[in-house]
Amino acid sequence: MLFDASTVGALSRRLTALVSMTPELRTVALEGTDLEQSLRSVWISAVGSEPPAGGEAGASLTDAQIVRLLAQVRREFGVAAEGLSALEFRSDPTVSGLARFLRDALDPPAALVVPLQPRGDKAPLFLIHAGGGYVFFYRALAARLGPDQPVHAIRAATRLDSHRHRFDRTVSIENLATRYIDEIKAVQPEGPYLLGGSCFGGVVAFEMAQQLIAQGETVGAPVLLFDSYVGIGEHWRDYASRTLSSVAERLGMDAGASPAALARAIAVGTVTRPVEVLKLAPLTVRSLLRRGFGALRVVRIRRAVRDNVPRQGGRSREQEQLDMMHDFLNVSVELVSRYEPKQYPGGAVLLKATVGPDPEPLWTPWVADGLQVHVMPGEHLDMMEEPWVEQTANQVRQALGR
Template sequence: PGGFERLTSLPLTPNKKVDRRALPAPQQVRLDVEKTSVAPRDTLELQLIKIWEKILDVRPIGVRDNFFELGGHSLLAVRLFAHIKKLTGKNLPLATLFQAPTVEQLANILREKGWTAPWSSLVAIQPGGSKPPFFCVHAIGGNVLTYRDLAYHLGPDQPVYGLQAQGLDGKQPYYTCVEDMAAHYVKEIRTLQPEGPYFLGGSSAGGMVAFEMAQQLHAQGQQVALLALFDTYGPGYPKPLPTASSFRRKLYRFIQRLDLHLRNLFLLEPEKRTVYTLSKLRILKKRIRKKVKRNIKDMTVGSFPGIKYFLPRSLREVAQANRQALSSYVPQAYPGRITLFRASKQPKGCYPDPELGWSGLAAGGLEIHEVPGYHGAIVEEPCVRALVKQLKVCLQKAQSAEPIEQRLASLVYFLLSFTLQILLPC
């Protein structure tokens, strides 16, 4: 709310309802964004402010305003960093926004002479907290900004780390094999946490890589307490029905997106619905404008319109390498338990499979939780709130469970004590 007014009592109508017309006019006391924001103090901060205002379509922006709180997300971050590279010549990893989410902090990094972005697949999304860390693997795009909302709703006591794809910096070699990718990520997480139990997760394609990580950790004698797959498709899923046409699938995807936004509106607080609607309309306006420009370019130079024109080359190549890796990966039966968070809305025109293709691949059992939303959307606002509500229960259960080694040791001790009591006289 823009302000608060304290009243000793509420005026009532003869029917004992609040008489809104009789309420006194509120005092003009509110937070003025323009007065509290900090203006740019040099040319670099001014240039960055202009880029932020263009990308986020928000004005005015102060040097200490948070990118994510202004409505920023992974796709906007890609455009933002492409502009920054064009301005400064420096190629910053998208994960830099976790440590430097303001213009002021980004400017400080860019001012450092000889500064080069330190590269690691392991990214601290939310490093604080007393609980065991939860490791989340990137989806097909390779970056881990999509887990920011999930980490936020898990709370400050739950550490969350992301695993971003190697090659996003344009320097490291890409992985085109899931097994190699998983081996690299296992090595990375063991530098932070040398011994289990481990808590792994991944959205969409990231869940398949997390699955292979769990396989390798188990082969190394390590315990995986939780393997959480966020609407990750197993082998052979989805399998289109013979009658499903290409037009019907495209129509379904359109209805899917429309229904998603309508459901999101109902999940948001009333005062946030207008902001959400206007932001989506602005995005639609920009997409239509870009589509027209790209089609004109297509007619003149014979290029193919699409998302690749605003994606940096490194991101396009990482996504292609990830697709290649997943297409050749053949998952084997996993000796542990899989926890699958399935989106409530699954592709139409396909054979129904409530297990999303994971049947028979979890020797320790397949636990399924349904989350309102569509594929890929359940880890983002506002659907992520329902996901986190269920994920917290699973994490708490897995974190409180006694390790298998301790349970076996306790059982052996009990059996030995019981045997000695029988054999030895009192």
């Protein structure tokens, strides 16, 4: 808001508009439930006591209690709760603070370059969105990198960004990288540039680094690749099949059914039972949206089902967000499948998950100045969540220092 409303007058008008909203609009509930009440229940389950009326008691929570609480919130609320930072929670250790974070995560910012942590005199780090197009899961990493390291993320342009090129109309990774270079140069006109990205975003950051060097610019550190894959192979399809079976079992479906039947069943469930599907974030959203490059069939079937299911009372923000992520995943799969990388004269740092396919062999031929590899705990982007994000931040600091 401070970036968009950067004068006293503009900020005053924005705040006036906010406080004039009706209570119903100011306390938007996820999927029609009372968000604060739901968070109180989660707090009691994770911490074992009632949440405090003020922040004093919340400030006394141990690190272990905060980790349990944030993990439970992520399980309960899915994608809206990704990137919850223990540092941010300690700045407002209340139910209302958690509710504010969840609501903010569902509202896309006005600009494509999102200042996750704009303070500090160091060269800013630019992180590119994952396949779903969103960037708020980077917030915990940005907080852990400290107040002297600016961090900006680039989200995907949606149909609401009428003055910009929509992500779902992108024709190539190269074209997308060129557009995003224009975006980061509006923030930082000259190098050295610091770039990184998770999953799909790592591929785009890699291509941006290639183009910047070709333009005579400087890339000031190895490109950061957070469990990113530069190619699509059979290991993706195997992983997608296992993921579909796991999610189907969680939803009470037949895990032994064919991938096509499972995909259609999950697609129908996404439309008719969105609350249950969204709560399966570790399997459904994290795996299918960000990692399911082989599950393109899910996206196409889901779109067909969505167009034929009667809508009752309109779609919620969560449903609209999920629709957009599925469409963006479709585009991401096609873009990566067509991308032909060239050897990069610089270096890269790959942080790969312990669980899942190994992206290292896919990157090694394309990094001339050496690929530094670090194995991170958990699945795919668990490395962006508490408590593992501190380890990720340490590796990022070392890479930026190089």
